[in-house]
Amino acid sequence: MRKIRTVTTTIGGALTALLFVSAGQAQSLRDAPPGASSCLGCHGAQPTSLPALSNLSASDIENAMEQYRSGAREATLMNRIAKGFTPEESKAIAAWLSAKK
Amino acid sequence: MRDTRPSRRHVIIGAGAAAAAFAAPALAQAAPQVVVIGGGYAGATCARFLQREGVSVTLVEPSANYISCPFSNAVIAGLRDIAQQTFTYDAIAAQGVRIARQAATKIDRDAKRVTLADATTLPYDRLVLAPGIDMNFTALPGYDQAASEILPHAWKAGPQTLLLRQQLEAMDDGGTVVISAPANPFRCPPGPYERASLIAWYLKNHKPKSKLIILDAKDAFSKQGLFTAAWKEIYGDMIEWVGLSAGGKVVEVKPREKIFVTEFGEHRADVGNVIPPQRAGRIAIDSGIADQTGWCPIDPVTFEARAQAGVHVIGDAAVAGGMPKSAFAANAQAKACAQAVAVMLRGAQAPEPKLINTCYSLVTPDYGISVAGVYAPAKGLLTDIPNAGGVSPAKAPASVRAAEASYAEGWYKTITTEVFG
Structure with a gap:
């Protein structure tokens, strides 16, 4: 059940990405999976002292979240946030974020 | 049929929106109307994201500029110019959000209509209330x-921020600064301690x-262990914190003498900063959306007010369960709310959201600490996900504190670009 929903969200994210590229507008929230839009508060279109995520692949983001969750990768804050999301949720969020440009 | 346009066009200054309305009148009439009251981190964000969903949005905000509270403590300390805190609504208007530069004075919940200061009315299909806070000027004798012109609160950024800064600059060396911190809940829980x-x-x-001296109406505060340890390490005995049970609760102030009266005695200040009790912005109180606590209970999935379906409340005015009244939380709620409103306008059910909060505080310009949380609806409230979130480690090298101070700057740049840029 959960898997199906994730796949749907991922496809939705990809479609939105195509729309975005053609329209040159910010991505719709319509397909944003739970938690994803909060990420944009720190990670925007342009990098600052914090990275932009749009030039990362979905698997890069998903792997980073997994490593933050397990503690394999050190962080000042992302380790605390990653623990609030399941692997499935992280995967959906990663797909949506990587579709933003 | 209800007229979906505002009754007087001249109050609307979004040129892009006006052009769009003329270009496609049929579409403009068919588009659902959302009115957003309040142009802060919550309201401005929500208006922008709703407009991108094809919703016709009017943002009601009387001020020409927004002056940001996050980082305003650095202005007070002379580390930053107020210009770095000041944002216009130009980009939001250019995007196609109509802006009514007036105060909302009345909400007719049955007729679904907002009245503005000049008696203009704005009909809505859904209303988003983001009025922020008002100082409760009846709560502290x-x-x-x-x-507040003598003992500034400086809890809304702007002239009050500059007044406190000027008073500090004018104070003689050897003077005493007194900060009065309120009981929970209030805007920016770590804010009084970052300010100190x-x-x-x-x-x-x-x-x-x-x-x-910090006179506090409570016995515990946000990031307390981190602040207390850093104060001792960096400032020695300069900062004295007096909690509730040690007599810290201020029960009266005498502005002319700059005296703070507590349950245990009196403190005379050379510079006094009163952070008073607060409540939701006035329109939320007057319209009966806030309850007897002065804040607005909401549904954690749709952000609809418990008092009124079709009226959504986000940001500091809302009772958001475990989420603090922070700019990050306001912005996160605004996006989740925009998503819910857009889905509901299409007749579908709003998805269960998940939200993040992050708050950085500066102890020095190069010493940052943070608190984070992840939240989901549970038992009718936005509730902390267990075992996630929390504060920066108690023991960390200077490089980690410096990194967090730099991330605070990065956060500010990113979020203000999303909201106003």
Whole structure:
């Protein structure tokens, strides 16, 4: 059940990405999976002292979240946030974020 | 059929929106109307994201500029110019959000209509209330609007911020600064303690014989362990914190003498900063959306007010369960709310959201600490996900504190670009 929903969200994210590229507008929230839009508060279109995520692949983001969750990768804050999301949720969020440009 | 346009066009200054309405009148009439009251981190964000969903949005905000509270403590300490805190609504208007530069004075919940100060009315299909906070000038004896000109609150950024800064600059070395911190809930839980830190930074560098006393109406505060340890390490005995059970609760102020009266005695200040009790912005109180606590209970999935379906409340005015009244939380709620409103306008059910909060505080310009949380609806409230979130580690090298101070700057740049840029 959960898997199906994730796949749907991922496809939705990809479609939105195509729309975005053609329209040159910010991505719709319509397909944003739970938690994803909060990420944009720190990670925007342009990098600052914090990275932009749009030039990362979905698997890069998903792997980073997994490593933050397990503690394999050190962080000042992302380790605390990653623990609030399941692997499935992280995967959906990663797909949506990587579709933003 | 209801007229979906505002009754007087001249109040609307979104040129892009006007052009769009003329270009496609049929579409403009068919588009659902959402009115957003309040152009802060919550309201401005929500208006922008709703407009991108094809919703016709009017943002009601009387001020021409927004002056940001996050980082305003650095302005007080002379580390930053107020210009860095000041944003216009130009980009939001250019995007196609109509902006009504007036105060909302009345909400007719049955007719679904907002009345503005000049008696213009704005009909809505859904209303988003983001009125922020008002100082409660009846809660603390002696502290009213006039008193705030002598003992500034500086809890809304702007002239009050500059007044407190000027008073600190005018104070003699060896003076006493007193900060009164309120009981929960209030805007920016770590804010009074970041303020104490950065004022101490100013004093240490310019007036090192001075002292700072925090009189607190509570016995515990946000990031307490981190602040307390850092104060001792960096500022020695300069900062004295007096909690509730040690007599810290201020029960009266005498502005002319700059005296803070507590349950245990009196403190005379050379510079006094009263952070008074607060409540939701006035329109939320007057319209009955807030309850007897002065804040607005909401549904954690749709952000609809418990008091009124079709009216959504986000940001500091809302009772958001475990989420603090922070700019990050307001912005996160605004996006989740925009998503819910857009889905509901299409007749579908809003998805269960998940939200993040992150708050950085500066102890010095190069010493940052943070608190984070992840939230989901549970038992009718936005509730902390267990075992996630929390504060920066108690023991960390200076490089970690410096990194967090730099991330605070990065966060500010990113979020203000999303909201106003």
